[in-house]
Amino acid sequence: MKIGLVGNQNSGKTTLFNLLTGMNAKIGNWPGVTIEKKTGTIKNTNYEITDLPGIYSLSPYSVEEEISRKFVFEEKPDVIINIVDTTSLERSLYLTTQLLELDTKVIVALNMADILEKKGIKIDEKHLEEIIGAKVVKISALKGTGITELINEIKNAKKIETTKIYEKNMENAIEKVSNVLPKDTLHKRFVAVKLLENDERFEELNTLNVKNVIKETEKNYDTDLEETIATQRYKFIEDTKKRTFKKMNNKETLSDKLDKIFLNKWLAFPIFVIIMFLVYYLSVGVIRNIYGRLGWRSCRFIWRSNRRIPRKYWNYGMAKQLSG
Numbered sequence: 507m508k509i510g511l512v513g514n515q516n517s518g519k520t521t522l523f524n525l526l527t528g529m530n531a532k533i534g535n536w537p538g539v540t541i542e543k544k545t546g547t548i549k550n551t552n553y554e555i556t557d558l559p560g561i562y563s564l565s566p567y568s569v570e571e572e573i574s575r576k577f578v579f580e581e582k583p584d585v586i587i588n589i590v591d592t593t594s595l596e597r598s599l600y601l602t603t604q605l606l607e608l609d610t611k612v613i614v615a616l617n618m619a620d621i622l623e624k625k626g627i628k629i630d631e632k633h634l635e636e637i638i639g640a641k642v643v644k645i646s647a648l649k650g651t652g653i654t655e656l657i658n659e660i661k662n663a664k665k666i667e668t669t670k671i672y673e674k675n676m677e678n679a680i681e682k683v684s685n686v687l688p689k690d691t692l693h694k695r696f697v698a699v700k701l702l703e704n705d706e707r708f709e710e711l712n713t714l715n716v717k718n719v720i721k722e723t724e725k726n727y728d729t730d731l732e733e734t735i736a737t738q739r740y741k742f743i744e745d746t747k748k749r750t751f752k753k754m755n756n757k758e759t760l761s762d763k764l765d766k767i768f769l770n771k772w773l774a775f776p777i778f779v780i781i782m783f784l785v786y787y788l789s790v791g792v793i794r795n796i797y798g799r800l801g802w803r804s805c806r807f808i809w810r811s812n813r814r815i816p817r818k819y820w821n822y823g824m825a826k827q828l829s830g
Contacts, residue, residue: 507553509660510577512605513589514598515560518617518647520544522589523557525653541569548657556583562597564604564696566707578608579692585611585660589647592619592629595751599638599743603671606640607696613659614642620649626754634750639669668695671742676702676735679723686715703732 511526513519527546544557558577559570566572577583588605590598605612619629635642641659645652670677683698691697691711700708701716702723720731727734768777 507551507585507660508581508583509548509553509555510574510581510583510586511555511557511589512574512586512601513560514562514591514594514601517560517589517591517598519560519589520557521647522587522615522617522645522653523555525647525650526555526657541573548660551657551660553660555587556581561601563601565703565705578610582692583610585613587613587615587656587660589615589617592616592622595629595747596740596743599746600739602638602640603739603742604696606638606668607699608693609695610693611664612640613656614638614640615652615656616642616644617647619644620646620651623754628752628754630750630752634746637669637746637749639667672735672738675723675726676738679719682719683716686713686719687711699735703735704730 511519511523523544523546526548528549541559546555546557547553548555556577558574561568561571561574563571564575564578566575578586586605586608588602590602592598602612602614614634616629616631616634619631622629629644631642631644641664643652643656643659645656672680679702680695680698683701684694687694687697688711697708697711701712702720704720724731729737767773
């Protein structure tokens with residue numbers, strides 16, 4: 507079985523790869539570029555896993571994104587593990603929505619969910635699973651939790667019916683384009699979306715029938731289709747977050763209570779002004795008076811002390827200073 511590990515940069519992807527393989531990996535370069543390629547075998551299995559470069563989408567605006575897309579189309583993985591940074595769900599799910607348009611089985615690994623829970627927010631992974639139409643597993647790559655469950659899901663991975671995330675007119679256009687593509691086309695839904703986005707890398711599939719569908723669809727929108735598709739993706743992601751994030755009934759700490767007061771929209775500035783006035787008043791008024799009194803008392807003490815020192819010692823000290 508061939509597996510691709512896909513995720514955003516700094517999502518814990520490499521840490522997860524090391525956990526799954528026991529850091530037993532072959533390291534080389536991707537063909538034609540100097541970007542590192544890491545391939546290994548998942549512990550106690552014969553599953554080959556490849557750590558793909560950190561990316562934010564499958565639209566090839568960078569070398570890393572081009573490599574990842576080529577891997578999906580040319581090496582044809584059996585399963586894709588999409589590691590998602592739960593603390594930054596909106597950014598991570600953009601890539602997830604593109605991966606789910608592929609014909610490949612996708613498992614979503616929710617990383618750092620424990621950090622989110624410390625902030626009083628819990629994600630309902632079962633509900634998320636129903637919404638996106640893919641298996642979801644909570645893990646912590648740093649702590650090593652949830653890894654056994656993830657490996658078990660790889661063994662049982664099944665392609666679930668793709669969730670339709672766009673509004674009706676766009677979904678109809680995707681279906682029409684998919685129907686006119688050659689029968690042997692891989693990842694038809696993904697390709698159909700890319701053709702609607704006017705992706706030049708699929709120009710050979712942009713037939714007259716496809717162009718007619720695109721022209722017909724463009725009439726329904728004020729902006730170009732690429733922007734419209736991106737907007738509808740983000741709308742789906744925001745709705746998904748609202749439906750799956752739940753606030754936990756954690757007791758407020760003293761710090762939380764103080765934050766509510768000092769960071770309040772209306773109270774923050776007046777509080778700042780009052781604090782600055784108090785600092786100024788203490789430094790210029792109260793503290794200055796204290797120093798003044800201390801200084802006067804010090805002078806008085808020195809004057810009294812000097813009167814008690816015999817004059818001959820004064821004359822001796824001055825003569826010593828003058829002589830060098």
